[in-house]
Amino acid sequence: MKLITAIIQPDRLDHVREALIQADITRITVSRVAGHGRQEDIEYYRGQKIAPSLLPKVRLDIAVNDQFVNITVDTIIKAAKHDQGEIGDGKIFITPMEECIRIRTNERGGSAI
């Protein structure tokens, strides 16, 4: 089991979500987070160009069984990318996952995902 954490641009959330559902990855958790990589985003505020220090991002947490890792990652990459790829499109982290428990049934392991 792996935990896939993806940090993407907020405006690509619906694209990624729909692509994942198409690929049969339907169990996801989404949160709004702030952060920055090497990106220098320029936003307009009262007509002034400003570069905010922390930028809004969307974080997806998806727990998957090992055979679904590649399809999940490929789908996110394809849907989260702006055109040919822009700085700030985001990152994906994959971490090994020790256990998964469904609260309702107390099921454990791969079948609980």
Next chain:
Amino acid sequence: MVKKISTSLLLVMAATMIHGTGWAAEAVTTDTGTTSWMLTSTALVLLMVPGLAMFYGGLVRTKNVIGTMMHSFAAMVVIGVLWPTIGYSLSFGPGILGGFIGWDPRYFMLQGIDDTIMPTHIPEYVFAMFQGKFAIITPALIAGAFAERVNFKGYLVFIALWSLLVYSPICHWVWAADGFLFNLGPKGAIDFAGGTVVHISSGVTALVAALFLGARRGYPKNVMHPSNLVMTMMGAGLLWVGWFGFNAGSAIASNLDTARALTVTQMAAAAGAFTWMIIEFLHHGKGTSLGVASGILAGLVAITPAAGVVQPAGAFALGAIASVICYLAIMLKGKLGYDDSLDAFGVHGVGGIVGALALTFFIRPSWMAEAAGKVAGGWTVMQQLGVQATAVGITVAYASVVSLLLLFIVEKTIGLRIGENDEMSGLDHSMHGEQGYGLINPN
């Protein structure tokens, strides 16, 4: 050369001054009480626009909140510029083109009303600004029908054209002293504060626009939850408060008529909300905040044309009837499957038509007696209903045909429906490069 110009300028100025004095000589005096109330009403009606922005903004998804609130604010900006320039003249100038629309060069940039005190004892500036707020809120109402999927630039052009070619003519027919609907029947078609001019015209246009532009991506399969019902509730509250200026200001007085309008406005809003809540209790077992907000609006919309002629019992009835019929209309929308996103037609169009027609059965007896006294052979409720139906029919037909034409032109030139990619990203990002909510509501 310079001297020549300044001489001619002086001459022109002198001529204008003589002209001006001529007007001042026949002028009536200002009544401070009426003027104060009309100034207050003018401000109250403007308050409805940010109220509408909050109402609509809370109902859309997180990614579209700024785009949607901007639709209301853009109306303040665009119509705010257009109205004093030519809108007031087109609406309230003496009829031209066979009474199709008004025009008076004196009203261009409001230059001719600098000294004018109207027979209602208020400066004409106050009247022009009061009416300007109505012109602002009307196109903003339409935006509810095509929320979450229109191009901002296309929208700007559309509301500008719509205001000039749909709002101004209808306003002229219904409210100008020489408008043909104003003079239909012994005492005119009854539209006290904008049932036809504001709500039916915008509501019908909303329906046409929703059909023309098509549904939002994913509608109705995907559930599209309101981003912030708290903001919607505050918006509905501001609309209710502002409506006292809208209706009680439309008497252009500060007297018994004002008091009557204020009372029935309050009662219809409460009756509408009450009825909607009861329907929801019976239908779903729970009373929702959005239901209460919708009921308030249905009641307010229905009483708008009627506020000058019905008594409190009639106001109760109109509020209740409007809520029942609007509720049914919104259920029917679900069955028919068109995407009037925020029910601009379902509440404003339907509620406006219900109010404009049903008010006939609740007119106070003294009004009917006065109307009967003006024509030989008397005047019956059914005859007035005919007048009301004519006004409604003409408004519906004119607004839908011209709006469809304008939608088509704007769609083909600037583009009104945004592309799929922009729609998925949300209006806030794709149209404005901003975002509404900070870190809340991932949707």
